Amino acid sequence: MKQSIDKGLRLIIFTLLAPFIFVATAQASQPVWSSQIVFPAPQQIIAPLTTTIDSERQRYYVIDSQQSQIVSFDNQGQQLSTFNANSMLKTPVAMCFARPGKMWVVERATNELLYIDLDTKQVRQFAVKDRQGKPLFIDHIATDSQWQLYVSDRNSGKIFALDDDLKIATTFNATDNGQLIDFKITPTGLWALDGTNQSVFQFSLNGTLKRKVILNTQLDRPVSLALNDRNQIFILDRPQAKIAVFNSNGDHLYSFGKKGYRRGQLNYPNQILFDWQQRLCVVNQGNDRIEIFTPLSTK
Amino acid sequence: MKIIQKSALFLTILLCSTSLWATTVCFDCHDSTLFDQRHIHAPVAKQDCILCHNPHLAKHEGLLHKKSSDLCIECHTDWVEKQKTVNFPHRPVEKGNCIACHDPHGSQTDALLKQSMAELCLSCHNNIKQTSGTLHQPFAQGQCTACHTPHGSDRYALLKDDATSICLSCHSDNNRLRKKHLNRKMAQMDCLECHNPHHSKGAGLIRENSHEPFTTGKCSTCHNQQKGVKLCLSCHPQVMETFNQPINHVTTDTEHSFCFNCHTPHASQQKGLILGYPGEACRKCHAGKFERRSKSLHVHPNAQRCVDCHQLHGSNKPAMLKQDSNQACVNCHEKHSNFSHPTGDEAHDPRNGQPMDCISCHDPCNGTMFKYNLRGTSDKGLCIQCHAGY
Numbered sequence: 001m002k003q004s005i006d007k008g009l010r011l012i013i014f015t016l017l018a019p020f021i022f023v024a025t026a027q028a029s030q031p032v033w034s035s036q037i038v039f040p041a042p043q044q045i046i047a048p049l050t051t052t053i054d055s056e057r058q059r060y061y062v063i064d065s066q067q068s069q070i071v072s073f074d075n076q077g078q079q080l081s082t083f084n085a086n087s088m089l090k091t092p093v094a095m096c097f098a099r100p101g102k103m104w105v106v107e108r109a110t111n112e113l114l115y116i117d118l119d120t121k122q123v124r125q126f127a128v129k130d131r132q133g134k135p136l137f138i139d140h141i142a143t144d145s146q147w148q149l150y151v152s153d154r155n156s157g158k159i160f161a162l163d164d165d166l167k168i169a170t171t172f173n174a175t176d177n178g179q180l181i182d183f184k185i186t187p188t189g190l191w192a193l194d195g196t197n198q199s200v201f202q203f204s205l206n207g208t209l210k211r212k213v214i215l216n217t218q219l220d221r222p223v224s225l226a227l228n229d230r231n232q233i234f235i236l237d238r239p240q241a242k243i244a245v246f247n248s249n250g251d252h253l254y255s256f257g258k259k260g261y262r263r264g265q266l267n268y269p270n271q272i273l274f275d276w277q278q279r280l281c282v283v284n285q286g287n288d289r290i291e292i293f294t295p296l297s298t299k
Numbered sequence: 300m301k302i303i304q305k306s307a308l309f310l311t312i313l314l315c316s317t318s319l320w321a322t323t324v325c326f327d328c329h330d331s332t333l334f335d336q337r338h339i340h341a342p343v344a345k346q347d348c349i350l351c352h353n354p355h356l357a358k359h360e361g362l363l364h365k366k367s368s369d370l371c372i373e374c375h376t377d378w379v380e381k382q383k384t385v386n387f388p389h390r391p392v393e394k395g396n397c398i399a400c401h402d403p404h405g406s407q408t409d410a411l412l413k414q415s416m417a418e419l420c421l422s423c424h425n426n427i428k429q430t431s432g433t434l435h436q437p438f439a440q441g442q443c444t445a446c447h448t449p450h451g452s453d454r455y456a457l458l459k460d461d462a463t464s465i466c467l468s469c470h471s472d473n474n475r476l477r478k479k480h481l482n483r484k485m486a487q488m489d490c491l492e493c494h495n496p497h498h499s500k501g502a503g504l505i506r507e508n509s510h511e512p513f514t515t516g517k518c519s520t521c522h523n524q525q526k527g528v529k530l531c532l533s534c535h536p537q538v539m540e541t542f543n544q545p546i547n548h549v550t551t552d553t554e555h556s557f558c559f560n561c562h563t564p565h566a567s568q569q570k571g572l573i574l575g576y577p578g579e580a581c582r583k584c585h586a587g588k589f590e591r592r593s594k595s596l597h598v599h600p601n602a603q604r605c606v607d608c609h610q611l612h613g614s615n616k617p618a619m620l621k622q623d624s625n626q627a628c629v630n631c632h633e634k635h636s637n638f639s640h641p642t643g644d645e646a647h648d649p650r651n652g653q654p655m656d657c658i659s660c661h662d663p664c665n666g667t668m669f670k671y672n673l674r675g676t677s678d679k680g681l682c683i684q685c686h687a688g689y
Contacts, residue, residue, distance in 0.1 A: 041652075042647065042651070042652020042653075043647075043652055043653075047545075047615060047616060047617055049545050049546075065545040065615060066545075066615055091543065091544070091545060091615070093545050108543050108544065108545055108547075109543055110543070111543055134527065134529065137542075137549045154549045154550070154551070155528065155549060155550075155551060155552060155557065156551060156552070157551040177553070179550075179551045220587035221584075221585075221587065239585075239587055239588060240587070260650075261648060261650035261651045261653075261659075261684075262650045262651075262684065263650075267617070267651070268617035268618055270617075285617050286617040286618070287650075287651040287653075288651060288652060288653055289651065
């Protein structure tokens with residue numbers, strides 16, 4: 001009789017404590033992100049704007065719009081070379097690779113797309129327009145595994161896949177008057193951030209909306225998203241200098257990042273993306289540097 | 300039983316006599332005629348000084364039992380709960396500074412205000428002080444509460460209701476009014492977009508900076524024309540170049556041009572036809588900034604004048620700062636710029652390698668918890684971030 005009362009008591013106590021144990025375990029598994037690599041050297045690039053990663057060659061390409069060039073770095077952050085497309089770059093704001101040896105660059109000064117052949121040094125300029133003939137105001141660009149070009153248009157808040165003639169082939173549209181401001185292409189499709197409604201959309205590459213993920217925490221102004229290989233969603237909140245991490249359902253898991261000037265601290269960060277080693281690359285614009293964060297350990 | 304009844308009677312008499320004794324004693328020293336006002340606070344009228352004051356000792360100034368706002372809300376409970384949920388609390392209320400506006404003893408004005416409503420409101424809101432030109436009647440008569448609610452509101456500028464609804468509560472929605480507004484439905488209009496609710500040098504309280512087609516009555520220049528930003532660029536093509544910056548304010552065209560997010564196509568109080576009062580247009584998207592600022596202890600005067608430091612169409616500096624953003628500081632702090640910490644290329648910030656400037660140590664935009672909008676004090680780790688040897 002006494003034993004059965006004891007068992008009952010233990011069961012009740014365990015049931016009561018279970019949620020706390022679960023939360024404590026979940027918190028304990030939060031990784032601590034630490035700044036492992038910082039580049040470039042001070043004063044070398046002022047207010048870097050965006051970064052592109054070449055996973056195959058393990059290189060980082062940093063857009064230096066103030067000095068009208070693109071600067072490449074190796075996997076340890078050592079500078080390799082600078083490139084200005086025979087002085088054709090004026091105010092570059094984004095780039096991605098086209099076919100091998102070719103690249104696309106968004107040129108803000110003229111609001112054009114530049115197609116650069118790295119072998120022949122030839123540069124071709126394109127003014128991309130929507131179906132009504134209105135110029136696109138391109139912010140971010142990326143290519144998929146078939147080298148199809150995708151662009152985000154700030155003026156419409158949409159993402160477009162462009163065909164070989166740079167005509168709009170597919171439109172990726174947010175629901176509820178949302179505005180898509182950043183996107184990443186992953187093996188699971190195209191993921192886009194709706195800054196207005198603080199949600200993330202997953203599309204298949206043919207433009208079909210697969211699902212909408214509502215981010216379950218209050219952010220000030222999200223500007224960039226990245227997804228790791230566990231499909232966790234990382235959102236960069238620029239004014240708060242924070243990176244919020246969500247599971248694929250939009251539940252907030254944890255946040256990290258602190259506003260400041262010192263190493264590991266963020267000041268008007270502009271973009272996040274994962275590299276070939278699942279390291280988080282942060283364009284720390286206000287501090288004139290790129291920082292590569294790695295999960296050191298768990299709390 | 301009789302003993303209990305006698306004790307209760309004794310205690311009651313003792314308390315009454317103590318209270319009476321206390322107030323009598325107070326006025327032995329404190330001149331009672333000073334409290335003889337047109338409107339007297341109820342406890343003062345009852346000579347119940349010890350309701351608020353401790354005659355012997357207290358932690359709070361004026362020998363108050365509690366901090367003034369905590370004391371006030373003990374009796375004035377009716378609006379406290381509502382006040383906690385409003386989107387826009389009045390700053391003195393938020394800070395619990397009831398006596399910024401009210402005299403807790405007595406006053407010549409209603410609601411125990413320290414001065415007349417107009418004088419009191421304009422003592423802080425002096426940017427709208429104006430005596431010339433056309434004055435809106437409630438403003439001229441100092442009836443601020445005709446439109447504003449002084450403790451807090453869910454609406455910007457502490458408005459009592461939606462702006463147009465307030466206007467239409469006095470200005471009847473009749474044919475005469477509609478005729479002046481292209482026969483539009485008045486309830487669907489935003490009166491404050493074109494009219495200044497306080498004063499204006501223009502007729503009909505039209506805001507003083509107006510768009511030329513609006514001034515000349517050439518409505519068809521814009522209306523029933525092409526939509527989106529193309530409409531604005533058809534007259535202002537050169538403006539688009541100012542957006543061709545790495546960091547810029549291009550946003551989404553919705554029903555109209557994205558220019559209308561910040562500009563009005565009709566009339567404005569500000570140069571450049573910027574919507575509303577300084578900072579009002581910015582707040583619509585950057586509410587977080589304004590919220591952080593409201594929680595700071597030390598806020599830079601005129602921090603809401605964003606245009607002083609920011610290049611609003613586009614910039615190649617983070618936060619869309621102007622190229623010469625330090626100049627905004629030097630304009631007022633000229634002497635400080637000469638003797639202060641070295642800045643520019645002669646002093647690089649060891650934290651990020653950038654040339655030091657005013658905002659390396661100060662944060663005038665968000666405000667801070669430290670004097671002079673410093674990001675810390677010498678004992679709170681500001682200087683030692685760079686000067687660890689000290």
